[in-house]
Amino acid sequence: MDAKQWGVYVHIPFCRQKCFYCDFPSFAGRERYWEDYTGALCREIAVRGSYYRQQWGKPATIYLGGGTPSILPEKFMKQLLSELRQIFLPDGKAEEFTVECNPGTVDEPYLAMLRNRGVNRLSFGVQSFDDTLLKRIGRIHNGQQAVDAVAMARRVGFANLSLDLMYGLPGQTLEQLKESVEQALSLKPEHISIYGLQLEEGTAFYRMQELGKLNLPTDDVTEAMYDYMTEYLPSQGYERYEISNFARPGFESRHNMSYWQDVPYLGVGAAAHSYLDGQRWAAFAELDRYMDAIKENRIPVEPEEAATTAIAIEEFCFLALRTAKGISREKFLQKFGREMDVWYGTVLRDLSARKLLVDDGRYVRLTRQGMKYGNLVFEKFLLDAQDF
Ligand code: SF4
Structure with a gap:
Protein backbone atom coordinates (compact mmCIF):
# COMPACT_ATOMS: atom_id res chain seq x y z
CA MET A 1 0.00 0.00 0.00
CA GLN A 261 -0.51 22.99 1.10
CA ASP A 262 -3.41 21.11 -0.41
CA VAL A 263 -2.92 17.97 1.70
CA PRO A 264 -6.09 15.93 2.33
CA TYR A 265 -7.58 15.65 5.81
CA LEU A 266 -10.44 13.82 7.43
CA GLY A 267 -12.57 15.85 9.82
CA VAL A 268 -14.33 13.89 12.56
CA GLY A 269 -17.14 15.28 14.70
CA ALA A 270 -19.86 17.89 14.46
CA ALA A 271 -19.01 20.85 12.21
CA ALA A 272 -15.67 19.29 11.25
CA HIS A 273 -14.44 20.01 7.74
CA SER A 274 -12.88 17.37 5.52
CA TYR A 275 -10.91 17.70 2.31
CA LEU A 276 -10.88 14.34 0.63
CA ASP A 277 -10.45 13.31 -2.97
CA GLY A 278 -10.47 16.96 -4.02
CA GLN A 279 -13.84 17.62 -2.38
CA ARG A 280 -14.52 19.71 0.71
CA TRP A 281 -17.14 18.51 3.18
CA ALA A 282 -18.61 19.98 6.34
CA ALA A 283 -20.24 17.78 8.96
CA PHE A 284 -23.56 18.74 10.49
CA ALA A 285 -22.94 21.42 13.09
CA GLU A 286 -25.98 20.62 15.26
CA LEU A 287 -25.00 18.04 17.85
CA ASP A 288 -28.23 16.02 17.71
CA ARG A 289 -28.21 15.88 13.94
CA TYR A 290 -24.59 14.76 13.93
CA MET A 291 -25.11 12.10 16.59
CA ASP A 292 -28.31 10.79 14.96
CA ALA A 293 -26.48 10.35 11.66
CA ILE A 294 -23.72 8.38 13.34
CA LYS A 295 -26.23 6.23 15.22
CA GLU A 296 -27.99 5.43 11.96
CA ASN A 297 -24.75 4.66 10.12
CA ARG A 298 -25.11 7.66 7.83
CA ILE A 299 -22.21 9.86 6.83
CA PRO A 300 -22.75 13.01 8.92
CA VAL A 301 -21.75 15.44 6.21
CA GLU A 302 -23.24 17.52 3.49
CA PRO A 303 -21.22 18.14 0.38
CA GLU A 304 -20.29 21.74 -0.12
CA GLU A 305 -21.11 23.26 -3.45
CA ALA A 306 -19.14 21.13 -5.90
CA ALA A 307 -15.90 22.98 -6.45
CA THR A 308 -15.70 24.41 -9.91
CA THR A 309 -12.24 24.70 -11.42
CA ALA A 310 -12.33 28.44 -10.77
CA ILE A 311 -13.09 27.92 -7.06
CA ALA A 312 -10.48 25.15 -6.80
CA ILE A 313 -7.81 27.43 -8.31
CA GLU A 314 -8.75 30.35 -6.07
CA GLU A 315 -8.70 28.20 -2.95
CA PHE A 316 -5.39 26.68 -3.88
CA CYS A 317 -3.86 30.15 -4.30
CA PHE A 318 -5.45 31.71 -1.20
CA LEU A 319 -4.24 28.90 1.03
CA ALA A 320 -0.70 28.69 -0.35
CA LEU A 321 -0.30 32.48 -0.35
CA ARG A 322 -0.80 32.48 3.42
CA THR A 323 2.50 30.66 3.85
CA ALA A 324 5.97 32.15 3.71
CA LYS A 325 6.85 29.68 0.93
CA GLY A 326 3.95 30.74 -1.24
CA ILE A 327 2.43 29.09 -4.31
CA SER A 328 4.55 26.44 -5.98
CA ARG A 329 4.32 27.04 -9.72
CA GLU A 330 5.12 23.39 -10.35
CA LYS A 331 2.37 22.15 -8.03
CA PHE A 332 -0.06 24.53 -9.69
CA LEU A 333 0.84 23.16 -13.11
CA GLN A 334 0.53 19.56 -11.94
CA LYS A 335 -2.85 20.17 -10.37
CA PHE A 336 -4.51 22.36 -12.99
CA GLY A 337 -2.64 21.37 -16.14
CA ARG A 338 -1.65 24.91 -17.14
CA GLU A 339 0.83 27.54 -15.97
CA MET A 340 -0.64 29.98 -13.47
CA ASP A 341 0.20 32.86 -15.83
CA VAL A 342 -2.69 31.74 -18.03
CA TRP A 343 -5.06 33.15 -15.41
CA TYR A 344 -2.84 35.37 -13.34
CA GLY A 345 -0.14 36.78 -15.66
CA THR A 346 -1.34 40.39 -15.42
CA VAL A 347 -2.13 40.12 -11.71
CA LEU A 348 1.34 38.77 -10.94
CA ARG A 349 3.05 41.54 -12.89
CA ASP A 350 0.90 44.21 -11.28
CA LEU A 351 1.29 42.97 -7.70
CA SER A 352 5.04 42.42 -8.16
CA ALA A 353 5.40 46.00 -9.44
CA ARG A 354 3.56 47.20 -6.33
CA LYS A 355 5.98 45.16 -4.16
CA LEU A 356 3.15 43.09 -2.70
CA LEU A 357 4.34 39.87 -4.34
CA VAL A 358 7.60 38.20 -5.25
CA ASP A 359 7.70 35.79 -8.17
CA ASP A 360 11.05 33.97 -8.36
CA GLY A 361 9.99 31.66 -11.17
CA ARG A 362 9.43 28.69 -8.82
CA TYR A 363 7.32 30.22 -6.08
CA VAL A 364 4.96 33.17 -5.90
CA ARG A 365 4.86 34.59 -2.40
CA LEU A 366 3.64 37.61 -0.48
CA THR A 367 6.15 40.22 0.62
CA ARG A 368 5.94 41.60 4.16
CA GLN A 369 3.73 44.39 2.81
CA GLY A 370 1.68 41.83 0.92
CA MET A 371 1.03 39.92 4.15
CA LYS A 372 -0.07 43.11 5.85
CA TYR A 373 -2.50 43.96 3.08
CA GLY A 374 -3.40 40.35 2.34
CA ASN A 375 -7.04 41.01 1.51
CA LEU A 376 -6.07 43.45 -1.17
CA VAL A 377 -3.92 40.76 -2.81
CA PHE A 378 -6.41 37.95 -2.33
CA GLU A 379 -9.17 39.80 -4.09
CA LYS A 380 -6.97 40.02 -7.17
CA PHE A 381 -6.85 36.24 -7.23
CA LEU A 382 -10.61 35.94 -7.66
CA LEU A 383 -11.39 34.54 -11.09
CA ASP A 384 -14.12 35.32 -13.50
CA ALA A 385 -16.16 32.20 -14.25
CA GLN A 386 -16.24 33.33 -17.90
CA ASP A 387 -12.52 32.59 -18.14
CA PHE A 388 -13.33 28.85 -18.13
S1 SF4 B 1 -15.69 30.07 23.19
FE1 SF4 B 1 -14.49 30.05 21.30
S2 SF4 B 1 -12.61 31.17 21.74
FE2 SF4 B 1 -13.59 30.72 23.71
S3 SF4 B 1 -12.59 28.83 24.35
FE3 SF4 B 1 -14.45 28.25 23.24
S4 SF4 B 1 -13.81 27.94 21.10
FE4 SF4 B 1 -12.16 29.06 22.15
Whole structure:
Protein backbone atom coordinates (compact mmCIF):
# COMPACT_ATOMS: atom_id res chain seq x y z
CA MET A 1 0.00 0.00 0.00
CA ASP A 2 1.27 3.49 -0.85
CA ALA A 3 1.37 5.70 2.21
CA LYS A 4 -0.13 9.09 1.48
CA GLN A 5 0.35 12.30 3.38
CA TRP A 6 -2.86 13.16 5.15
CA GLY A 7 -4.16 14.36 8.49
CA VAL A 8 -7.03 13.87 10.91
CA TYR A 9 -8.94 16.66 12.65
CA VAL A 10 -11.30 15.91 15.56
CA HIS A 11 -13.72 18.59 16.68
CA ILE A 12 -14.75 18.95 20.33
CA PRO A 13 -17.55 21.54 20.28
CA PHE A 14 -17.74 22.25 24.02
CA CYS A 15 -16.62 25.21 26.07
CA ARG A 16 -17.17 26.26 29.67
CA GLN A 17 -18.51 29.62 28.51
CA LYS A 18 -18.65 31.41 25.20
CA CYS A 19 -15.91 34.01 24.74
CA PHE A 20 -17.37 37.34 23.65
CA TYR A 21 -15.61 37.37 20.27
CA CYS A 22 -16.07 33.74 19.31
CA ASP A 23 -18.15 32.45 16.42
CA PHE A 24 -16.54 29.01 16.26
CA PRO A 25 -18.90 26.04 16.35
CA SER A 26 -18.77 25.49 20.10
CA PHE A 27 -21.37 25.38 22.86
CA ALA A 28 -21.38 26.11 26.58
CA GLY A 29 -23.61 24.19 29.00
CA ARG A 30 -23.82 20.96 27.00
CA GLU A 31 -22.23 18.68 29.60
CA ARG A 32 -25.06 16.21 29.14
CA TYR A 33 -23.78 15.51 25.62
CA TRP A 34 -20.21 14.67 26.55
CA GLU A 35 -20.64 10.93 26.94
CA ASP A 36 -22.77 10.30 23.85
CA TYR A 37 -20.73 12.68 21.75
CA THR A 38 -17.52 10.88 22.68
CA GLY A 39 -19.21 7.63 21.75
CA ALA A 40 -20.24 9.07 18.39
CA LEU A 41 -16.71 10.30 17.69
CA CYS A 42 -15.30 6.87 18.46
CA ARG A 43 -17.80 5.25 16.15
CA GLU A 44 -17.03 7.68 13.34
CA ILE A 45 -13.31 7.08 13.81
CA ALA A 46 -13.87 3.32 13.75
CA VAL A 47 -15.90 3.47 10.53
CA ARG A 48 -14.77 6.44 8.41
CA GLY A 49 -11.33 6.59 9.97
CA SER A 50 -10.62 2.91 9.31
CA TYR A 51 -11.66 3.34 5.70
CA TYR A 52 -9.11 6.08 5.01
CA ARG A 53 -6.48 4.40 7.17
CA GLN A 54 -6.77 1.33 4.94
CA GLN A 55 -6.63 3.44 1.78
CA TRP A 56 -3.82 5.78 2.72
CA GLY A 57 -1.88 4.30 5.61
CA LYS A 58 -1.04 6.09 8.81
CA PRO A 59 -1.88 9.83 8.99
CA ALA A 60 1.08 12.13 9.61
CA THR A 61 -0.83 14.42 11.93
CA ILE A 62 -3.77 14.29 14.31
CA TYR A 63 -5.28 17.47 15.73
CA LEU A 64 -7.95 17.79 18.42
CA GLY A 65 -9.46 21.25 18.18
CA GLY A 66 -12.58 23.02 19.29
CA GLY A 67 -14.21 24.36 21.22
CA THR A 68 -12.12 23.25 24.14
CA PRO A 69 -10.90 19.65 23.83
CA SER A 70 -9.37 19.78 27.31
CA ILE A 71 -12.82 20.35 28.81
CA LEU A 72 -13.59 16.67 28.20
CA PRO A 73 -13.26 14.80 31.50
CA GLU A 74 -10.35 12.37 31.70
CA LYS A 75 -12.57 9.33 31.26
CA PHE A 76 -13.91 10.51 27.88
CA MET A 77 -10.61 11.90 26.67
CA LYS A 78 -8.96 8.54 27.41
CA GLN A 79 -11.69 6.73 25.49
CA LEU A 80 -11.22 9.05 22.50
CA LEU A 81 -7.43 8.85 22.49
CA SER A 82 -7.49 5.10 22.75
CA GLU A 83 -9.82 4.86 19.73
CA LEU A 84 -7.62 7.23 17.74
CA ARG A 85 -4.53 5.21 18.55
CA GLN A 86 -6.15 1.91 17.83
CA ILE A 87 -7.37 2.96 14.40
CA PHE A 88 -4.65 5.33 13.21
CA LEU A 89 -1.46 4.67 15.16
CA PRO A 90 -0.63 1.00 15.40
CA ASP A 91 2.81 1.89 16.80
CA GLY A 92 1.32 4.47 19.16
CA LYS A 93 3.03 7.45 17.54
CA ALA A 94 2.09 10.27 15.17
CA GLU A 95 4.59 12.71 13.75
CA GLU A 96 2.50 15.47 15.23
CA PHE A 97 -0.39 14.88 17.61
CA THR A 98 -1.84 18.13 18.96
CA VAL A 99 -4.51 18.86 21.54
CA GLU A 100 -5.83 22.40 21.99
CA CYS A 101 -6.05 23.27 25.66
CA ASN A 102 -7.62 26.06 27.63
CA PRO A 103 -5.26 26.95 30.51
CA GLY A 104 -8.32 27.16 32.78
CA THR A 105 -9.28 23.52 32.26
CA VAL A 106 -6.08 21.51 32.79
CA ASP A 107 -4.08 20.14 35.69
CA GLU A 108 -0.84 18.19 35.73
CA PRO A 109 -2.34 14.67 35.86
CA TYR A 110 -4.54 15.53 32.87
CA LEU A 111 -1.58 16.74 30.82
CA ALA A 112 0.44 13.68 31.88
CA MET A 113 -2.43 11.49 30.69
CA LEU A 114 -2.33 13.20 27.27
CA ARG A 115 1.43 12.80 27.06
CA ASN A 116 1.28 9.12 28.03
CA ARG A 117 -1.23 8.48 25.29
CA GLY A 118 0.88 9.73 22.43
CA VAL A 119 -0.01 13.45 22.30
CA ASN A 120 3.23 15.30 21.56
CA ARG A 121 2.11 18.90 21.06
CA LEU A 122 -0.19 21.22 23.00
CA SER A 123 -1.71 24.45 21.78
CA PHE A 124 -2.77 26.78 24.61
CA GLY A 125 -5.36 29.48 23.98
CA VAL A 126 -3.67 32.15 26.11
CA GLN A 127 -4.75 35.32 24.19
CA SER A 128 -3.23 37.65 26.83
CA PHE A 129 -1.61 37.50 30.27
CA ASP A 130 -3.52 40.55 31.44
CA ASP A 131 -6.33 39.48 33.77
CA THR A 132 -8.50 42.52 33.18
CA LEU A 133 -8.35 42.01 29.43
CA LEU A 134 -8.99 38.28 29.74
CA LYS A 135 -12.14 38.98 31.73
CA ARG A 136 -13.21 41.64 29.28
CA ILE A 137 -13.12 39.20 26.37
CA GLY A 138 -14.89 36.44 28.28
CA ARG A 139 -12.03 34.02 28.85
CA ILE A 140 -12.33 31.66 31.83
CA HIS A 141 -8.62 31.63 32.73
CA ASN A 142 -6.21 34.19 34.14
CA GLY A 143 -2.59 34.97 33.28
CA GLN A 144 -1.14 32.93 36.15
CA GLN A 145 -3.08 29.85 35.04
CA ALA A 146 -1.49 30.17 31.60
CA VAL A 147 1.99 30.37 33.15
CA ASP A 148 1.20 27.38 35.36
CA ALA A 149 -0.22 25.35 32.47
CA VAL A 150 2.97 25.78 30.45
CA ALA A 151 5.11 24.82 33.47
CA MET A 152 2.98 21.71 34.03
CA ALA A 153 3.21 20.76 30.38
CA ARG A 154 6.99 21.01 30.51
CA ARG A 155 7.15 18.96 33.71
CA VAL A 156 5.24 16.08 32.16
CA GLY A 157 7.52 16.09 29.12
CA PHE A 158 5.99 18.21 26.34
CA ALA A 159 8.75 19.59 24.13
CA ASN A 160 6.47 21.26 21.60
CA LEU A 161 4.09 23.95 22.84
CA SER A 162 2.18 26.63 21.01
CA LEU A 163 0.61 29.74 22.54
CA ASP A 164 -2.18 31.76 20.92
CA LEU A 165 -2.17 35.51 21.49
CA MET A 166 -4.64 38.18 20.40
CA TYR A 167 -4.29 41.86 19.59
CA GLY A 168 -6.69 44.69 18.81
CA LEU A 169 -8.78 43.79 21.89
CA PRO A 170 -11.16 46.30 23.50
CA GLY A 171 -9.20 48.70 25.68
CA GLN A 172 -5.88 46.98 24.89
CA THR A 173 -2.85 49.24 24.63
CA LEU A 174 0.37 48.61 22.74
CA GLU A 175 2.16 48.49 26.10
CA GLN A 176 -0.17 45.77 27.37
CA LEU A 177 0.39 43.76 24.24
CA LYS A 178 4.15 44.09 24.59
CA GLU A 179 3.96 42.86 28.18
CA SER A 180 1.97 39.82 27.10
CA VAL A 181 4.39 39.06 24.29
CA GLU A 182 7.34 39.33 26.70
CA GLN A 183 5.61 37.03 29.12
CA ALA A 184 4.88 34.56 26.36
CA LEU A 185 8.52 34.64 25.24
CA SER A 186 9.74 34.08 28.79
CA LEU A 187 7.92 30.74 28.70
CA LYS A 188 9.95 29.74 25.63
CA PRO A 189 7.15 28.21 23.55
CA GLU A 190 8.18 26.56 20.30
CA HIS A 191 5.34 28.18 18.40
CA ILE A 192 3.22 31.33 18.66
CA SER A 193 0.02 32.20 16.77
CA ILE A 194 -1.27 35.75 16.76
CA TYR A 195 -4.76 36.78 15.81
CA GLY A 196 -6.25 40.22 15.44
CA LEU A 197 -9.75 40.56 16.88
CA GLN A 198 -12.41 40.12 14.20
CA LEU A 199 -15.93 41.22 14.90
CA GLU A 200 -18.08 38.34 13.73
CA GLU A 201 -21.82 38.56 13.42
CA GLY A 202 -23.70 36.75 16.17
CA THR A 203 -21.05 37.36 18.83
CA ALA A 204 -21.47 39.42 21.99
CA PHE A 205 -18.80 41.84 20.79
CA TYR A 206 -20.61 42.37 17.50
CA ARG A 207 -23.76 43.38 19.36
CA MET A 208 -21.79 45.66 21.68
CA GLN A 209 -20.15 47.33 18.71
CA GLU A 210 -23.55 47.95 17.16
CA LEU A 211 -24.64 49.60 20.38
CA GLY A 212 -21.47 51.69 20.39
CA LYS A 213 -20.27 50.03 23.60
CA LEU A 214 -17.05 48.44 22.41
CA ASN A 215 -13.96 50.48 23.05
CA LEU A 216 -11.67 49.16 20.31
CA PRO A 217 -8.13 50.48 19.76
CA THR A 218 -7.88 52.95 16.87
CA ASP A 219 -6.74 51.67 13.47
CA ASP A 220 -3.35 53.32 14.05
CA VAL A 221 -2.85 51.51 17.35
CA THR A 222 -3.97 48.18 15.87
CA GLU A 223 -1.56 48.67 13.00
CA ALA A 224 1.25 49.50 15.43
CA MET A 225 0.45 46.27 17.31
CA TYR A 226 0.57 44.28 14.11
CA ASP A 227 3.87 45.87 13.05
CA TYR A 228 5.37 45.29 16.48
CA MET A 229 4.48 41.57 16.54
CA THR A 230 5.51 40.84 12.99
CA GLU A 231 8.88 42.56 13.49
CA TYR A 232 9.63 41.59 17.07
CA LEU A 233 8.84 37.87 17.02
CA PRO A 234 11.22 37.08 14.11
CA SER A 235 13.94 39.08 15.90
CA GLN A 236 13.48 36.69 18.84
CA GLY A 237 13.99 33.57 16.74
CA TYR A 238 10.39 32.91 15.70
CA GLU A 239 10.20 32.66 11.97
CA ARG A 240 6.98 33.84 10.39
CA TYR A 241 6.01 30.86 8.27
CA GLU A 242 2.38 31.87 7.72
CA ILE A 243 0.43 35.12 8.03
CA SER A 244 -0.54 34.48 11.68
CA ASN A 245 1.99 31.84 12.70
CA PHE A 246 5.54 32.01 14.03
CA ALA A 247 7.80 29.14 15.03
CA ARG A 248 11.28 28.26 16.07
CA PRO A 249 13.00 26.43 13.22
CA GLY A 250 11.59 22.94 12.83
CA PHE A 251 8.48 23.63 14.95
CA GLU A 252 6.09 24.85 12.25
CA SER A 253 2.73 23.14 12.77
CA ARG A 254 2.71 20.28 10.31
CA HIS A 255 -1.01 19.85 10.62
CA ASN A 256 -1.82 23.47 9.84
CA MET A 257 0.71 23.50 7.02
CA SER A 258 -1.18 20.67 5.42
CA TYR A 259 -4.30 22.87 5.23
CA TRP A 260 -2.37 25.47 3.28
CA GLN A 261 -0.51 22.99 1.10
CA ASP A 262 -3.41 21.11 -0.41
CA VAL A 263 -2.92 17.97 1.70
CA PRO A 264 -6.09 15.93 2.33
CA TYR A 265 -7.58 15.65 5.81
CA LEU A 266 -10.44 13.82 7.43
CA GLY A 267 -12.57 15.85 9.82
CA VAL A 268 -14.33 13.89 12.56
CA GLY A 269 -17.14 15.28 14.70
CA ALA A 270 -19.86 17.89 14.46
CA ALA A 271 -19.01 20.85 12.21
CA ALA A 272 -15.67 19.29 11.25
CA HIS A 273 -14.44 20.01 7.74
CA SER A 274 -12.88 17.37 5.52
CA TYR A 275 -10.91 17.70 2.31
CA LEU A 276 -10.88 14.34 0.63
CA ASP A 277 -10.45 13.31 -2.97
CA GLY A 278 -10.47 16.96 -4.02
CA GLN A 279 -13.84 17.62 -2.38
CA ARG A 280 -14.52 19.71 0.71
CA TRP A 281 -17.14 18.51 3.18
CA ALA A 282 -18.61 19.98 6.34
CA ALA A 283 -20.24 17.78 8.96
CA PHE A 284 -23.56 18.74 10.49
CA ALA A 285 -22.94 21.42 13.09
CA GLU A 286 -25.98 20.62 15.26
CA LEU A 287 -25.00 18.04 17.85
CA ASP A 288 -28.23 16.02 17.71
CA ARG A 289 -28.21 15.88 13.94
CA TYR A 290 -24.59 14.76 13.93
CA MET A 291 -25.11 12.10 16.59
CA ASP A 292 -28.31 10.79 14.96
CA ALA A 293 -26.48 10.35 11.66
CA ILE A 294 -23.72 8.38 13.34
CA LYS A 295 -26.23 6.23 15.22
CA GLU A 296 -27.99 5.43 11.96
CA ASN A 297 -24.75 4.66 10.12
CA ARG A 298 -25.11 7.66 7.83
CA ILE A 299 -22.21 9.86 6.83
CA PRO A 300 -22.75 13.01 8.92
CA VAL A 301 -21.75 15.44 6.21
CA GLU A 302 -23.24 17.52 3.49
CA PRO A 303 -21.22 18.14 0.38
CA GLU A 304 -20.29 21.74 -0.12
CA GLU A 305 -21.11 23.26 -3.45
CA ALA A 306 -19.14 21.13 -5.90
CA ALA A 307 -15.90 22.98 -6.45
CA THR A 308 -15.70 24.41 -9.91
CA THR A 309 -12.24 24.70 -11.42
CA ALA A 310 -12.33 28.44 -10.77
CA ILE A 311 -13.09 27.92 -7.06
CA ALA A 312 -10.48 25.15 -6.80
CA ILE A 313 -7.81 27.43 -8.31
CA GLU A 314 -8.75 30.35 -6.07
CA GLU A 315 -8.70 28.20 -2.95
CA PHE A 316 -5.39 26.68 -3.88
CA CYS A 317 -3.86 30.15 -4.30
CA PHE A 318 -5.45 31.71 -1.20
CA LEU A 319 -4.24 28.90 1.03
CA ALA A 320 -0.70 28.69 -0.35
CA LEU A 321 -0.30 32.48 -0.35
CA ARG A 322 -0.80 32.48 3.42
CA THR A 323 2.50 30.66 3.85
CA ALA A 324 5.97 32.15 3.71
CA LYS A 325 6.85 29.68 0.93
CA GLY A 326 3.95 30.74 -1.24
CA ILE A 327 2.43 29.09 -4.31
CA SER A 328 4.55 26.44 -5.98
CA ARG A 329 4.32 27.04 -9.72
CA GLU A 330 5.12 23.39 -10.35
CA LYS A 331 2.37 22.15 -8.03
CA PHE A 332 -0.06 24.53 -9.69
CA LEU A 333 0.84 23.16 -13.11
CA GLN A 334 0.53 19.56 -11.94
CA LYS A 335 -2.85 20.17 -10.37
CA PHE A 336 -4.51 22.36 -12.99
CA GLY A 337 -2.64 21.37 -16.14
CA ARG A 338 -1.65 24.91 -17.14
CA GLU A 339 0.83 27.54 -15.97
CA MET A 340 -0.64 29.98 -13.47
CA ASP A 341 0.20 32.86 -15.83
CA VAL A 342 -2.69 31.74 -18.03
CA TRP A 343 -5.06 33.15 -15.41
CA TYR A 344 -2.84 35.37 -13.34
CA GLY A 345 -0.14 36.78 -15.66
CA THR A 346 -1.34 40.39 -15.42
CA VAL A 347 -2.13 40.12 -11.71
CA LEU A 348 1.34 38.77 -10.94
CA ARG A 349 3.05 41.54 -12.89
CA ASP A 350 0.90 44.21 -11.28
CA LEU A 351 1.29 42.97 -7.70
CA SER A 352 5.04 42.42 -8.16
CA ALA A 353 5.40 46.00 -9.44
CA ARG A 354 3.56 47.20 -6.33
CA LYS A 355 5.98 45.16 -4.16
CA LEU A 356 3.15 43.09 -2.70
CA LEU A 357 4.34 39.87 -4.34
CA VAL A 358 7.60 38.20 -5.25
CA ASP A 359 7.70 35.79 -8.17
CA ASP A 360 11.05 33.97 -8.36
CA GLY A 361 9.99 31.66 -11.17
CA ARG A 362 9.43 28.69 -8.82
CA TYR A 363 7.32 30.22 -6.08
CA VAL A 364 4.96 33.17 -5.90
CA ARG A 365 4.86 34.59 -2.40
CA LEU A 366 3.64 37.61 -0.48
CA THR A 367 6.15 40.22 0.62
CA ARG A 368 5.94 41.60 4.16
CA GLN A 369 3.73 44.39 2.81
CA GLY A 370 1.68 41.83 0.92
CA MET A 371 1.03 39.92 4.15
CA LYS A 372 -0.07 43.11 5.85
CA TYR A 373 -2.50 43.96 3.08
CA GLY A 374 -3.40 40.35 2.34
CA ASN A 375 -7.04 41.01 1.51
CA LEU A 376 -6.07 43.45 -1.17
CA VAL A 377 -3.92 40.76 -2.81
CA PHE A 378 -6.41 37.95 -2.33
CA GLU A 379 -9.17 39.80 -4.09
CA LYS A 380 -6.97 40.02 -7.17
CA PHE A 381 -6.85 36.24 -7.23
CA LEU A 382 -10.61 35.94 -7.66
CA LEU A 383 -11.39 34.54 -11.09
CA ASP A 384 -14.12 35.32 -13.50
CA ALA A 385 -16.16 32.20 -14.25
CA GLN A 386 -16.24 33.33 -17.90
CA ASP A 387 -12.52 32.59 -18.14
CA PHE A 388 -13.33 28.85 -18.13
S1 SF4 B 1 -12.59 28.83 24.35
FE1 SF4 B 1 -12.16 29.06 22.15
S2 SF4 B 1 -13.81 27.94 21.10
FE2 SF4 B 1 -14.45 28.25 23.24
S3 SF4 B 1 -15.69 30.07 23.19
FE3 SF4 B 1 -13.59 30.72 23.71
S4 SF4 B 1 -12.61 31.17 21.74
FE4 SF4 B 1 -14.49 30.05 21.30
